[in-house]
Amino acid sequence: MERVAFIVDATGERIDCLLNPETFEVKRLAGIRASAAGGDRLVGRGRADDPVRFTGGGRTELLLDMVFDVELVESAGAPSDVRQLTARLWNLAENSAQERGAVRPPLVRLVWGKSWNVPGVVSAIAERFDAFSATGAPGRSWMRLKLLRVDEPEDGAARSFDEELAHAAVAAPDAERPAAVQVVGGGQAVGGGEGDGGGSGVRIDLLAAEALGSPMRWRELAEANGVDDPLNVPAGSVLAVPSPGSPA
Structure with a gap:
């Protein structure tokens, strides 16, 4: 996105x-205005709507x-x-x-x-x-x-x-990116899809920086995985990294 x-x-x-x-x-x-004569607005007597000027x-x-x-x-x-x-x-x-x-x-x-x-x-x-x-x-x-x-x-x-x-x-060139990233406890995440626990915990926006090259693309990562609440991703979840040609 x-x-x-x-x-x-x-x-x-x-x-x-x-x-x-x-x-x-x-x-x-x-570009429509109410019709007026001098300083007075014209009204449409006997009409359902006032006359207008285009x-x-x-x-x-x-x-x-x-x-x-x-x-x-x-x-x-x-x-x-x-x-x-x-x-x-x-x-x-x-x-x-x-x-x-x-x-x-x-x-x-x-x-x-x-x-x-x-x-x-x-x-x-x-x-x-x-x-x-x-x-x-x-x-x-x-x-x-x-x-x-x-x-x-x-x-x-x-x-x-x-x-x-x-x-x-x-x-924003498409750099090399992992195929998946895994979420660990407390809504944090680390790179890698094997669950080895390596690296320090980061937020989902920093996970997007690692996986997609920019923290601003966190919504793209969330949408690609059907995540409705990016601040409450279950621990142990593995998020697929969208490919460069994906609709998101």
Whole structure:
């Protein structure tokens, strides 16, 4: 399962999301307005519905619910404060770009695997924190982000899409991987399919890093094995590692 990334149009900066969105909602508002004369709204006397005016255009909004957790970051670069992971997404809602003498949020492109490639601007963002440390630093963030789609030439969309697919192929090559991994006590796991108990216990996301090359692919490992609750995998379970060409 591919991660979601935001590509800043002006600079080419890539902002990866820690996990795929928990939910993804798309809303379309058509170019329709209530008819009015002067400052007064026209009403349809004797009608079941008020008259409307078709203006063309419209608005498409994408609402993403995302989760960030410092525990899911590889230990070498794990921050103590989850805000270090989400700060760049907040910057996408700032008026940091200019157009015709006015300021506006930067144009970004939402890319998710081969299915989503949407240009837009971040119109709203909100964040809820929990898992606080003794010093008050939040360890987990529940973020809601609203993206407003904007127009772009068709050839530009196709070119950006091809570039992002090429980047993904280079950034995440399929390295040698084991055929299976075995879960040991307490929801931990170690590499190897023979149950020899070697190695140190790790979480399912670190198991995905060992088996699939990235801790962000823990959902892929869970889905391939029909695991509904990745935090409660029975001890002794042997999880098959999905092949590079699997549907997941």
